[in-house]
Structure formats: C-alpha cells, structure tokens
Amino acid sequence: MALLAVDPTGLKGLWLRARAGAVRDRVTEALAAIPLPQRRIHPFIGDDALYGGLDLAATLAAGRPVRGKGILAEPVAVVLAMAERAPSGLAARLGGALDGDGPCLIALDEGAGPEETLLPALADRLALFVDLDEVVWSETQPIQMDAAALQAARDRLPGIHVPADVPAQLARMGMVLGISSLRAPLLALAAARALAALRGAEAVADEDIQRAAEMVFAHRATRFPEEAPPEEDEQEAPPPPPPENEQPEEPPEEESARPEEMTIPDELLLEAVKAALPADLLGRLAAGRAARAAKGASGTGAARKGNRRGSPLPSRAGHLDSGARIDLVGTLRAAAPWQRIRREQTPREDVVVQIRQSDIRLKRYQEKSDRVLIFTVDASGSSAMARLAEAKGAVELLLAEAYARRDNVALVAFRGTGAELLLPPTRSLVQTKRRLAALPGGGGTPLAAGLRMALEVADMSRGHGMTPTIVVLTDGRANIALDGTADRPTAEAEARRMAHVVLATGTPAIMIDTANRPQRGLQALAAEMAAPYVALPRADAHRLSAAISGALGD
Structure with missing residues (x-):
C-alpha cells in the first residue's frame, strides 16, 4: 500500500482479491494515502460516465446542451467494485486508459471461486496483487503510514537511478517464469524505483530488485522454473605477446566498480521469486489450464440478451411493445439537446420536455444461461460396473455444487447395440441418486450411438435455454455400428462422423479415457x-470430478 501511495500512476494499481468484509476494509482504508481523488465505479458503468457526456440536469435547466466531464478526464484512483463481473468491453476501456498516464485502478475482486476472477486484460496491467481469502480478522491490524515519509518518497522518485542491466535482468526473469507480457518487467522496474524511494536511497539496490520481483512476478508465473537460465560462457582470447625490444606496457589501474551498478545474480533473484510463488501453482497448472483454452470448453453458460433481467447493458433506441421496458434517463438524455428547437416549432406551455419516438431508449440486460453436463458413459464390457460407479459418484459430487455454478447434469449410457438416456437434465440431487441406484452394464461399445444420443440431449437442452457440454467416459474403441451390427471399421467410421457433427454444432466436449493405458484412437477422436483429452486410468469419483471441473475452468 505504501508503494501504491508513492507511485500510483507508475504501478497502475492493485488487484485486491477478497470478499467484502472487515478484513478487506482494513486494506481499503489505506487507499486514502494515494495522492489522487478516488472515484468508485461499478462493472456496468456507461461510456458517458467514463468519458463525459450530456449533463441531463444542467441541460434541462439551461435549455441548451451542457456536457459534463467523465471520470477518466483527469488522473484519478478508480475503485472498481465487483471487478470479477466486469465485461470485456469495460476491461478494454480501462486498459486503454491505464496504458497512458491517466488513472490508477483498484480492482476489488469478490469472486467466490476460481472461475470468478479479474479479466486478464486488467490483471496484466496492475503491478500489485493481494489475496485476503485465507486471512482472518484476528491476524490483521490497521495499516499505518507516515504521510511525511510518503511525500518525501514522491519527491525523491524522479531522481532514482536504475543500473543499466536491471531492465534486461527483469525481462529474463519474466521469460523463465513463463510470463509472456512485457508489462510485467516494466511494472517490476517501477516497483523497484518506488522501493528505493521509500528507503530514502538515490539508486535501486539488490534488495529493491528482489522485493519488486517477488511482488510483481509471483502471481503472474505460469510455470515453475527448475533452474536459472544458463549464462553464456564467453572466454576472451589471450592477448598477443609483446614484440621484441619493446617494453611491455604497464596495465592500467582497475577502476573500482560503482556500487549502484552491481545487481543481484540471476540465480539468487530466481530463488527469491520461486519462494514467493503460490503454493498451489503446480496444482492449478495440472488442473487443466491448457484444456480450458480448447475450443468451446467454457466454464459458464452462454451469454444472452433480454429486456427483463440480468446484468444491465447500455440502452438502445427501439419501439415500445408489450415486452419492452423504457429507460427513462436514457430517453431524457436523447431528447434534451432538441428541446429549444422543438419549443420553437411546437410551442406548448403544458409540456416541460417534448419526447419523440426517435428519443425512446429501451433497457437491455445480459444473463448467463444454465449449463448442462451430459455424461456419456461407456457401460459395456467387464469393467462397466466400475465405470458406472465412478460416473455416479462424479455426478453426485458435481451436483452438490450445481447451485453455485448454475449446472444441470444428464446421464447417457451406451452398451450392447444402442444408447439410453438414463437421467434427463436435472439439478435435483435426490432424483439423481434415485435414478443412479441401479444402472445396467455389459455388451459391446456402440460409441457412435452414445454420441448421437448425447447430441439429441444437447439439442433438447438448447431448446430450453441451456448451454450443453458433452463429457464422454470410455476405455476402448467403438465396435458396434449404428444399425447394431458388430462391425468395428464401420463403427469407428460412424463414431468419427458423429464427432464431426459435435464439432459442426459447436457443442463443447471432453473425452476422458479410463483405460489402463492411453488409447491413440480416443486421442484422435477427441481431436476430431x-x-x-484426459487420461484417467483407475479414476475414482473425486479424481473424475476434479478433472472435469479443471477442464471446464471451474
């Protein structure tokens, strides 16, 4: 918080992840030390408030258009509440302002789970990160900062000297930690300068570089470094011998290196950053970050627009009908600039504001549809009961958290010569346990029939306004064709065609291989x-649920 108070525009801001409460209040109280006026905004603020627009009250009072200043018109400390809900449009606008010399952003991330978090476009631009999720009130105390010391540090900041090799060293550390953005080393450099200013020094020292790297790099790391990058072993050629009858020149006295040009070795800096890495970094990476980036593997339902409920969107011009809701303020803003002309054309003493059809603005909202996970389980062969037991447990575990994630589940089993819908989309845990009590097993592997049934359930779910995702659990290749005959080549070709249909319909899918060894055929089918593709040999219900949640980004 002291760094942010010293250089708010250089560090760009703070990502504060914590639920609203007394613990977070202790941190936000220290924001008063930032030498910028604070403006609090919400995730669905309009462009007129950010960039300036028509001042409705002043316009109606003056009878002429009066424009007001926007929040971003001057350097301010913008406090974004519920930052995890910020849409991409707002992130782009704030990101563009942060790239200049404008505001400082305090992003209050109140996300309840890993899937609710700050958008990368904003997180990449903020130097500092604080996570208070596991901090309790008894472990906290009020933040005390000396106003005179902070002001002295601000006055000292422009003259802080930076050794020439520090920017390149910070860039190397970012590369080793898998940080692709060049904003990270630039923000770390700004943090090192602010730390030096706080110490009362005139130049950045090793301790400033180490601390800055810990604060800026640790939460951005995408891989755990094993060792420092090797340095090139450059050996200088020995000087040629002096010619005969010539006195060798005396070597010049070595100039003493300036202390401020000496920097911490890469190895020590890397060890310091590794010590500050989150304890669950490897676990988060193994949970399926790459899988979440696959096409369609979204962690939430699809966004859809409406005029009744959801998150508010900017209003739009339109015609009133039975289902429309008028945006009164937006309508007045559209009508205000034309009042003088309309009074001259149609003078009416009984009307304060003249409204035309072209002024009407209608409210719009955006909501996330419910998601349905369609478990398509291979119930064939001798290991069918074990796989079905795993699927039962995974379905029950996922349903236990369905209310928070807006999830539904459905279960399709394929065996013998066809597939069967055993559990329609539901969020009822009681009904699910009753339906899963006894499931049939045994027979061939009609994988194409299972995919076809899953697609039918997906189409039905879309008709009810849900976003489907197909989860396939199997340990072998298809050997039963759609007509029920035991023809492996035909069955595999039909399974590939159904996979193409899944891709063509844009239905997200996950392939979970429960065989003892990964099957190349299933890998190829997943690629289709x-x-x-997730290989989980001998998976139990907990591992299966964790793998599905990781692949979906939950």
Whole structure:
C-alpha cells in the first residue's frame, strides 16, 4: 500500500482479491494515502460516465446542451467494485486508459471461486496483487503510514537511478517464469524505483530488485522454473605477446566498480521469486489450464440478451411493445439537446420536455444461461460396473455444487447395440441418486450411438435455454455400428462422423479415457471434436470430478 501511495500512476494499481468484509476494509482504508481523488465505479458503468457526456440536469435547466466531464478526464484512483463481473468491453476501456498516464485502478475482486476472477486484460496491467481469502480478522491490524515519509518518497522518485542491466535482468526473469507480457518487467522496474524511494536511497539496490520481483512476478508465473537460465560462457582470447625490444606496457589501474551498478545474480533473484510463488501453482497448472483454452470448453453458460433481467447493458433506441421496458434517463438524455428547437416549432406551455419516438431508449440486460453436463458413459464390457460407479459418484459430487455454478447434469449410457438416456437434465440431487441406484452394464461399445444420443440431449437442452457440454467416459474403441451390427471399421467410421457433427454444432466436449493405458484412437477422436483429452486410468469419483471441473475452468 505504501508503494501504491508513492507511485500510483507508475504501478497502475492493485488487484485486491477478497470478499467484502472487515478484513478487506482494513486494506481499503489505506487507499486514502494515494495522492489522487478516488472515484468508485461499478462493472456496468456507461461510456458517458467514463468519458463525459450530456449533463441531463444542467441541460434541462439551461435549455441548451451542457456536457459534463467523465471520470477518466483527469488522473484519478478508480475503485472498481465487483471487478470479477466486469465485461470485456469495460476491461478494454480501462486498459486503454491505464496504458497512458491517466488513472490508477483498484480492482476489488469478490469472486467466490476460481472461475470468478479479474479479466486478464486488467490483471496484466496492475503491478500489485493481494489475496485476503485465507486471512482472518484476528491476524490483521490497521495499516499505518507516515504521510511525511510518503511525500518525501514522491519527491525523491524522479531522481532514482536504475543500473543499466536491471531492465534486461527483469525481462529474463519474466521469460523463465513463463510470463509472456512485457508489462510485467516494466511494472517490476517501477516497483523497484518506488522501493528505493521509500528507503530514502538515490539508486535501486539488490534488495529493491528482489522485493519488486517477488511482488510483481509471483502471481503472474505460469510455470515453475527448475533452474536459472544458463549464462553464456564467453572466454576472451589471450592477448598477443609483446614484440621484441619493446617494453611491455604497464596495465592500467582497475577502476573500482560503482556500487549502484552491481545487481543481484540471476540465480539468487530466481530463488527469491520461486519462494514467493503460490503454493498451489503446480496444482492449478495440472488442473487443466491448457484444456480450458480448447475450443468451446467454457466454464459458464452462454451469454444472452433480454429486456427483463440480468446484468444491465447500455440502452438502445427501439419501439415500445408489450415486452419492452423504457429507460427513462436514457430517453431524457436523447431528447434534451432538441428541446429549444422543438419549443420553437411546437410551442406548448403544458409540456416541460417534448419526447419523440426517435428519443425512446429501451433497457437491455445480459444473463448467463444454465449449463448442462451430459455424461456419456461407456457401460459395456467387464469393467462397466466400475465405470458406472465412478460416473455416479462424479455426478453426485458435481451436483452438490450445481447451485453455485448454475449446472444441470444428464446421464447417457451406451452398451450392447444402442444408447439410453438414463437421467434427463436435472439439478435435483435426490432424483439423481434415485435414478443412479441401479444402472445396467455389459455388451459391446456402440460409441457412435452414445454420441448421437448425447447430441439429441444437447439439442433438447438448447431448446430450453441451456448451454450443453458433452463429457464422454470410455476405455476402448467403438465396435458396434449404428444399425447394431458388430462391425468395428464401420463403427469407428460412424463414431468419427458423429464427432464431426459435435464439432459442426459447436457443442463443447471432453473425452476422458479410463483405460489402463492411453488409447491413440480416443486421442484422435477427441481431436476430431476439438475436445480436451484426459487420461484417467483407475479414476475414482473425486479424481473424475476434479478433472472435469479443471477442464471446464471451474
């Protein structure tokens, strides 16, 4: 918080992840030390408030258009509440302002789970990160900062000297940690300068570089470094011998190196950053970050627009009908600039504001549809009961958290010569346990029939306004064709065609291989559907649920 108070525009801001409460209040109280006026905004603020627009009250009072200043018109500290809900449009606008010399952003991330977090476009631009999720009130105390010391540090900041090799060293550290953005080393450099200013020094020292790297790089790392990058072993050629009858020149006295040009070795800096890495970094990477980036593997339902409920969107011009809701303020803003002309054309003493059809603005909202996970389980062969037991447990575990994630589940089993819908989309845990109590097993592997049934359930779910995702659990290749005959080549060709249909319909899918060894055929089939492939031999219900949640980004 002291760094942010010293150089708010250089560090760009703070990503504060914590639920609203007394613990977070102790941190936000220290924001008063930032030498910028604070403006609090919400995730669905309009462009007129950010960039300036028509001042409705002043316009109606003056009878002429009066424009007001926007929040971003001057350097301010913008406090974004519920930052995890910020849409991409707002992130782009704030990101563009942060790239200049404008505001400082305090992003209050109140996300309840890993899937609710700050958008990368904003997180990449903020130097500092604080996570208070596991901090309790008894472990906290009020933040005390000396106003005179902070002001002295601000006055000292422009003259802080930076050794010439520090920017390149910070860039190397970012590369080793898998940080692709060049903003990270630039923000770390700004943090090192602010730390030096706080110490009362005139130049950046090793301790400033180490601390800045810990604060800026640790939460951005995408891989755990094993060792420092090797340095090139450059050996200088020995000087030629002096010619005969010539006195050798005396070597010049070595100039003492300036202390401020000496920097911390890469190895020590890397060890310091590794010590500050999140304890669950490897676990988060193994949970399926790459799978979440696959096509369609979204962690939430699809966004859809309406006029009744959801997150508010900017209003739009339109015609009133039975289902429309008028945006009164937006309508007045559209009508205000034309009042003088309309009074001259149609003078009416009984009307304060003249409204035309072209002024009407209608409210719009955006909501996330519910998601349905369609488990398509291979119930064939001798290991069918074990796979079905795993699927039962995974379905029950996922349903236990369905209310928070807006999830539904459905279960399709394929065996013998066809597939069967055993559980329609539901969020009822009681009904699910009753339906899963006894499931049939045994027979061939009609994989194409299972995919076809899953697609039918997906189409039905879309008709009810849900976003489907197909989860396929199997340990072998298809050997039963759609007509029920035991023809492996035909069955595999039909399974590939159904995989193409899954891809063509844009239905997200996940392929989970439960065989003892990864099956190349299933890997190829997953590629046909552009689906993540997860090999889970001998998986239990907990591992299966964790793998599905990781692939979906939950």
